[in-house]
Amino acid sequence: DAKTTQPPSMDCAEGRAANLPCNHSTISGNEYVYWYRQIHSQGPQYIIHGLKNNETNEMASLIITEDRKSSTLILPHATLRDTAVYYCIARYNFNKFYFGSGTKLNVKP
């Protein structure tokens, strides 16, 4: 079972930053935090992942707390196309992903 906790849904205004939290309080030292999103009826799309340091790519930023018990995915300027279910995964089983329930992000005009 996935060992992450996310709010079931969040709203965000178009053009504003979307901050999606994830709790992984039992994460171990070698577990990476991955973020994927799934737009309706499509396969999940990779967003970003990290271990200890904050990470940024063209899609998003990942902020991991110093104790690694939680993280936040930041979409800097949300658009309507960012409406999706966002999954935070703490990869504790070698090479496998176990998905939790995710956060449904609703970006509104």
Add this chain to the structure above:
Amino acid sequence: GAVVSQHPSRVICKSGTSVKIECRSLDFQATTMFWYRQFPKQSLMLMATSNEGSKATYEQGVEKDKFLINHASLTLSTLTVTSAHPEDSSFYICSASLAQGGFNNEQFFGPGTRLTVL
């Protein structure tokens, strides 16, 4: 980026028939592929891990005789739903890893196959 395809994208079949779903890594070799199932309004559930040239490893509660997995090459894994019944209707998604494993190794997901059993 790495691309994973699935075929067919959707299939409708009669109860009792078998259905084969293909998962291909188009521009990379995938030693390991994974199969997931997703029911409406639910999250993805890992069904099995497929390693090229060896038997698949099934998650607890997944019937290996019901869901046959073959990983004959580094770019192709197939999932066969045998004697499908309406409760097998679901969205089936595969994924593939670039290398054999590791925690710092993303998975690339296919677009999914919608199976409807009448």
